Amino acid sequence: MVLLFTPNTLCPSFLLFLFFKTNTALPGKDTYDDALLIQELRQNNAEAFIELYNRYHVQMYSWLIRFVKLPEFAEDIIQETFLKIWEIRHRLNPAQSFPAYLYRISRNKAFKSLKKISLDETLRKQVLIQFEIESDDPEKRLRWLQYQQLLENAVNRLPAQRQKVFKLCRQNNKTYDEVANELGISRNTVKEHMVKAMQDIRQYFYRYGEISLILLFCSPVLILY
Structure with missing residues (x-):
């Protein structure tokens, strides 16, 4: 039996029930490619939705946990990602890569989780423990x-001057006053350079790094350079 739902009948709580409790399956599901499953999903076929979830859950978890x-954050992001997939199911293009949809949505949600973790000292410490830099683990x-x-x-x-100020403060461990005297600029100018340098570097980490690296940069006890 094919499970069909109208847009308003499949609520988030029932989606989670389907994720973990249902035993229904599409006949011959192993022969369905992603494009066919997306076509079924666009017709509110919940079994196609479940099959896509089962097909990509492990792959998503492996990426997100890294x-x-x-x-718990990885699992939450997976659930939120598939809830979003259900919400936009009628806009999904069967010709487009389904993993690409998952990657874009889950990455955005992962960065939202990053902001939450970065503001919570307990969560931040949990992540840093997972990323013990003195470990002998090669990875x-x-x-x-x-x-x-x-x-x-x-x-x-x-910029050259900002880079010079940052290195003098972080690499040479000089005070703002010492850097100001050495470069012939005011202490406030040194402070402004450092504030902007930290903002620029943080944005670079957000763009090119992953959460463990970003949290290392944000750690107040870490020697940055």
């Missing part, structure tokens, strides 16, 4: 090197 680190050491490279790239993109 990005957000916390399992974590590699990611620490990625962080250092990302930071170097971000600093190199700063």
Whole structure:
């Protein structure tokens, strides 16, 4: 039996029920490609929706857990992503890559989670624990090197004077007063350069990094350069 629903009958709570409780399935579902499933989904076929969820859940989780680190956040993002897929089902193009839809939506939601984590000290510490930089784990050491490279790239993109101020403050551990005297500028100018440098670098991390690297940059105890 094919499950069909009108746009107003499939509420979020029932979607979650379908995700985890239903045993219904499309006949011959393994032979359905994504385009055919999307066509069915556009006709409010919940079984097609469930099949797409089951088909991509593990793949999404594997990507998201590397990005957000916390399992509960990864699962929440997956659920929110598929709820969004249901909401926009009539606008989905069967000719377009379904994983590309999932990637765009889940990435946007992951960055929203990032903002939430960055404002919550407990959550931030949980992520940083998952990314212990002194670990002997080769993957974590590699990611620490990625962080250092990302930071170097971000600093190199700063305007010359701002870059000089940032390096003197962070690399040479000089005070604002010391930097002001060395460069012949006011202390307030040094402070303005540092504020703008941090904003520029943070934006670079948001654009090119992932959550663990961004949170490392945001950590007040981390030596940045």
